[in-house]
Amino acid sequence: MSKQVKLKKGFDIRLIGKAEKKVGDYQPVKTFAIKPTDFIGMQRPKVLVKEGDTVKAGTPILIDKKLERVMYVAPVSGEIVEIKRGEKRKLLEIKILADGEINFENFEKFTSSEIKSASKESITDKLTASGVWPQIIQRPYGVVANPDDTPRAIFISGFDSHPLAPDYNFTLKGQSNYFQAGIDVLKKLTKGKVYLGLSSDEKSVELASIEGVETTNFSGPHPSGNVGVQIHHVAPINKGEILWTINPYGVVQIGKLFINGIYDASKLVAISGSEAKNPSYAQTYIGSCVDSYVAGNTKSNNFRVISGNVLTGEKINNDGYLGYYQHQLTIIPEGDYYEFLGWMKPTADKLSFHKALGLMSFLFPKKEYTLDSNVRGEPRAFVQTGVFEKVTPMDIYPVYLLKAIMAEDFDEMEELGIYEVVEEDLALCEFVDVSKHPVQQLIRKGIELIQYS
Template structure:
């Protein structure tokens, strides 16, 4: 039975530059890249191609030696032009110079009856061999799901509350049939339920009528759209349990694979941020170079390009590549300057969660802000203020959890909820932290301590 869950804790970061629901006319993207660093937990990637090789969309290009069954494939057809490595030969990127017309590897097609009749083993084998399996993420740990596991449930968040997040109805417009086919395949992967979280304030045009799912409605400020928050309020994870999560785009991609027999990595991404002249959506493929969307489209030259959103995204170069799981790039001013008494000087142009001296944003709850990347301070003593709990709509104590991680106290970490969170669930704590701690880095450290202990 559906639940209506109203969350009061959290905070909406209101920024200038939300993408208008139109697809822009951008220059064609020439190069694409798969970045192993996008796949948390991948430790031993094995490259299957070499520079100069020709590939099609769906051609396997690497796998993780720890989970050899799962193939990572080319998003487009073209030539492998660079295999980029960093220190100690760490694999950073595999770049592809795309063909003007995309060619696809041909895979087996499934009718609706074929999906319903197929065994779990057949569905797993098909999804792992064709490149769509990495869309499935395991909780705890936030890593690519292990096909040998069987989750107690699968969770899908049907909306995003991060700053300037794309509109899912626009991203998925006209793809409801593929989404339903993907749901049918996911039903083969678990004996439990498939939970779909939707916003409580409006009806989703694409996702609201989805047989085979239990729909629950969430309202409230960010992070109400985080799948981790939704899991916590519907079916919390205990030690020893495994659930999987997947983005609605991943469900659609599975549906396209089964229906059309191809690995279709086409996607819409939102080009957002205060430094973009015209925030719009772009039609592209996974791993596209962002240069085509940024060049000549910014208000100034001193900018920061983020693959994703300002809370959880990754800083990239202007000619960098959008992350595998991202559907947004954000362009904000670079905050490479010192501001004397910046937090004390009275202003209404800076957004703050705190009602601090000089920061008057609380007087204008609906105003949108053009913020830069300046942290306005550096790491200092860990001050316990209670503010972390006020932005975390979960029954955990973030400060104590973070201190347990820093002390490497395994028992305390487990008791305080390390199995229920990944970085994005506590990202707001980093934003409101007066002590300027790298909260998300600390959370990942704790997860890895538990995972590999």
């Protein structure tokens, strides 16, 4: 019987604009891009192509000199039309003009029995050469895993509890055979277990019958779907240990590689948000340009486009590119205005974790809201106690951890749980923080201090 974990701490940000379970009628995407900035910890990228080169889906276009075995490949076939650089020649994007029909690099196909009999070394070589390896993320630090390591265990969260998150029952429909093959591959990479977290509140049709995993059912508000929270409650990480994580899409992509012998970067992306006229799903590939999903699909001319969700996503231009790990595009109103005494005016139309003067959203627990990007305040000293802990279902003290990071106190950071968290695990703290601290930036600063010390 599956283990049950009920989380009480956390907070669901209920927003208008969840994607309907249908594939929308969007214009075909013409350009795609791989952005080194999507891969946290990549410090020495090396471009393997030049402008004008022709590539196939699966052709290596980039490596990190720290992990030269790991190939970052083209998601589609076509022509390299731009290698975009920023200040000090920092590599920003490698853009590809896609062919009308995708052509693939061919890799060796495996049967189920061949996967189970293959060695860890041969599995690793295939994953790193084909381009799917970057889907595997290491804890601690939240960086692309080192293929030379052997993790204590591998964790997968089978549901997403972020605001307006895509429904995995829809995006993974009909792909359970690929997911099972991906699990069989991952089991070869660890001497421990492969853990799968599922939602107790919504049955997972595609993942419930997967074999070879230890399943835990989680219930409760966000961040119950965060893999870091699930690790904390199932098998916490200790100093000196290494765990790997991967999202369900990455598992499916591994399965397609071994069964079909191709690097398949196709995915369903949720186009969501209160500013989207027709929130739905788009069939596309990794790194797609978002102009096809934004142009003509907004309710006003003053909006913000976010690659990802409103808590952890990245603001991009209207013709920007979807992040490598993102399965969601969110369009919300821009918050470029000043509202005099906004938090004091009696209203039930603003969502707040706090039962503050005038903000009465707590009286309507099921209501959905339209929120914009206005932070409604300015940075100030920490003025509260106990609030961060109410939205963090982990046995850590977020305020003290953040203060230890600010003070660059390495011993305190380690004792207070820096190895257990990445940015998304404390993103809710940033949402409820009346002091307006950049919590996620601080967490990344602390991780880098520990990682490179």
